[in-house]
Amino acid sequence: MSLKYVMDVYELLDNIDVSGKDVKGYLDSISSLGDITVQTVEGNEGYTDFIKVTIPGEKGKANGGEAPTLGIIGRLGGIGARPQVKGFVSDGDGALSCIASAAKLLDMTGKGDCLQGDVILTTHICPTAPTLPHDPVPFMNSPVDILTMNMHEVTEEMDAILSIDTTKGNMITNHRGFAITPTVKEGYILKVSNDLLHVYTQSAGRLPVTLPITTQDITPYGNGVYHVNSILQPAVATKSPVVGVAITTETAVAGCGTGATHPADVEQVVRYVIEVAKLFGENKCAFFDPSEFDRLEELYGKMTHFQTQGNQVTAG
Numbered sequence: 001m002s003l004k005y006v007m008d009v010y011e012l013l014d015n016i017d018v019s020g021k022d023v024k025g026y027l028d029s030i031s032s033l034g035d036i037t038v039q040t041v042e043g044n045e046g047y048t049d050f051i052k053v054t055i056p057g058e059k060g061k062a063n064g065g066e067a068p069t070l071g072i073i074g075r076l077g078g079i080g081a082r083p084q085v086k087g088f089v090s091d092g093d094g095a096l097s098c099i100a101s102a103a104k105l106l107d108m109t110g111k112g113d114c115l116q117g118d119v120i121l122t123t124h125i126c127p128t129a130p131t132l133p134h135d136p137v138p139f140m141n142s143p144v145d146i147l148t149m150n151m152h153e154v155t156e157e158m159d160a161i162l163s164i165d166t167t168k169g170n171m172i173t174n175h176r177g178f179a180i181t182p183t184v185k186e187g188y189i190l191k192v193s194n195d196l197l198h199v200y201t202q203s204a205g206r207l208p209v210t211l212p213i214t215t216q217d218i219t220p221y222g223n224g225v226y227h228v229n230s231i232l233q234p235a236v237a238t239k240s241p242v243v244g245v246a247i248t249t250e251t252a253v254a255g256c257g258t259g260a261t262h263p264a265d266v267e268q269v270v271r272y273v274i275e276v277a278k279l280f281g282e283n284k285c286a287f288f289d290p291s292e293f294d295r296l297e298e299l300y301g302k303m304t305h306f307q308t309q310g311n312q313v314t315a316g
Helices: 002-013 018-028 092-108 145-152 194-202 234-235 263-282 290-301
Strands: 035-043 047-053 070-075 120-125 160-166 177-180 242-249
Touching: 002 018, 002 263, 018 035, 018 047, 018 092, 018 120, 035 145, 047 092, 047 145, 047 234, 070 092, 070 145, 070 177, 070 263, 092 145, 092 160, 092 242, 092 263, 120 177, 120 263, 145 234, 160 234, 160 263, 177 263, 194 263, 242 263
Parallel strands: 070 120, 070 160, 160 242
Antiparallel strands: 035 047, 047 120, 177 242
């Protein structure tokens, strides 16, 4: 039952003194079959602990196999905004979902339900992150910049990435639960994956909900244009396809708001990414159509310039 791990991880993370080491200890207590590393990184406004959990698959690369590797990233600024506000913030749902997914996958592996492909889960733990003004509601900021996050959260081994991010601070997707984005690959916004939509209907038991994205959203932070949030920032640092898994609400909720985490919604996300991981490792869940992507590049060329800061000098 994924909800058990969502509740356990929430109580673990809702602590001003929680660290990546605490998270590693918790995951190690579930199973020793995962490779878990923690690295503390200093930034301009404090520090955070990046955590990486690698769960080997039966036919995964870690065991010398060729099954594809799924990356699951818990994207956020911080799990808390102390001392400005007390308690676990809405923005922390990305880390909560990622760590709870790791816990459930480790439990499954320990019980004999080992997936075919490797799964790599990354996020960071910061209970004292700063905030940032944003319209329509304030963002959570981070002690480290997006470039640093991508360096520690996006790895070469990831053949496809699910980026989980609290996406409640908007007036676009007014739905309580979660939504998925179109696939983003090397500067192209591609069609929404039929396979990922099918998994949504099976795991959520309802019609799929999607989050509209724009060209601005797939460009790097720091270029002076509007981004709905950081959900697709991993896409600027990889050639692999990236899909955002957005935790959403009916109303605009600030990332630094507390008392705004809905465990049942987070549990839906955990089940969803695990179901995707099962099928992806078996080559039964495609994020995009390779032949169509090749056709797009043949017709219109590379779009990788959208993964860069662009012509900052000439653009002013």
